[in-house]
C-alpha cells in the first residue's frame with residue numbers, strides 16, 4: 001500500500017511516498033529555515049505563505065521521484081496537529097483537495113506520532129509495544145507506544161521543549177536560527193565541566209520535563225557577562241548545555257523504561273539529531289541491556305516520510321477523516337483524549 005504523506009506544520013514543506021509504512025519511495029523537503037533565519041525564529045505568517053507557494057511543486061516532485069501518478073497512490077496522509085495553525089491549514093486544505101479529486105482516503109496524522117514513526121522507516125524489526133522518547137522543537141515526551149495507533153504519555157514538558165531550550169540558548173550565544181545544530185557543533189570543541197549548570201527540581205510526575213529554568217539561567221548568564229564586558233567561552237557553555245539536556249532526557253527515559261518494564265526504546269524528533277543526546281542514551285541503553293532505535297539524522301527533523309509511515313498504520317486501524325477535517329494547533333496523542341478522529 002502506497003501512502004502519500006504531506007507535512008506543513010512548521011517551516012518545512014514536505015511530501016513523500018512510503019510503501020507499507022516502511023519503505024521510502026520518495027522524500028522531498030523544501031526548508032524555509034534560511035528565510036526565517038534573518039528574524040531569529042519562524043515567522044508564522046511567512047511560513048504559511050511559503051507553504052502555499054511550495055506545496056504543489058513539492059507534492060508533484062514526491063510523486064515524480066517515486067515514479068507514480070496520483071492514481072497509483074492508495075491514501076493521502078496529512079499532518080493536521082499540532083503546529084502553527086496557518087501552516088497546518090495549507091497542508092490540510094491541499095490534502096483535502098487531492099483526496100476529493102482522486103477519491104483516495106484522507107488520513108489525519110498527529111505530528112508527534114509521525115516523529116515516532118520515523119523509526120519504522122529504518123528499523124524493520126521495530127514493533128510496538130515499546131517506549132518512545134520524542135524530543136523536538138515544540139515537544140518533549142516519553143510515551144508508551146502500546147500499538148501503532150495507541151499512545152500513553154508517561155511524561156512531557158511542563159514548559160519549554162528541549163529543542164526550544166537549545167534554540168533560545170543558541171540565540172543568546174549568537175548562533176543563527178535554528179540554533180540546536182550549532183550548539184551541537186560548538187559542543188564538540190568545548191569542555192562541559194567548565195560550567196556548573198543548575199539541575200531542575202520538580203514535584204509530581206518524575207517523568208515530566210522542565211527546561212525553562214535551564215534556558216533562563218543560560219540567557220541570564222550571557223546577558224550578565226555582556227553587561228560586565230566579560231567574555232564567555234561559547235564552546236564550553238554549549239558543551240555544558242548539551243550535556244545537561246542529554247542527561248535529563250537519558251535519566252528520565254531509562255527510569256521510565258525500568259519502572260514500566262520496557263526493554264525496547266525508540267528515540268525520535270528533531271533533537272534526536274543531537275550527538276550528545278544520541279550518545280548518552282545509547283550508552284545508558286547498552287549499560288542497562290535495552291535496545292535503542294533512533295532515526296538517521298536525515299529523518300530526525302520534520303519530513304513527510306514519517307507522516308506517510310504513521311498514515312499507513314492509521315489507515316489500517318480505520319483512522320481516516322472526512323471532508324470536515326480541520327487543523328488543530330495543540331492536541332494530545334491518540335488514545336489519550338477523544339480526538340476528532342478517534
Ligand code: KG4
Nearest residue numbers: 136137138163180184270271273274301302
Ligand atoms: O522535530 P523538529 O524538526 O520540529 C518540531 O517538531 O518542533 O525539531 C526541531 C528542533 C529545533 O529546536 C532544532 O534546533 C532542533 O530540533 N535540532 C537540534 C539538532 N538538530 C535539530 N537540537 C540539538 N542538536 C541538533 N543537532
Ligand code: ZN
Nearest residue numbers: 136270301302
Ligand atoms: Zn517536528
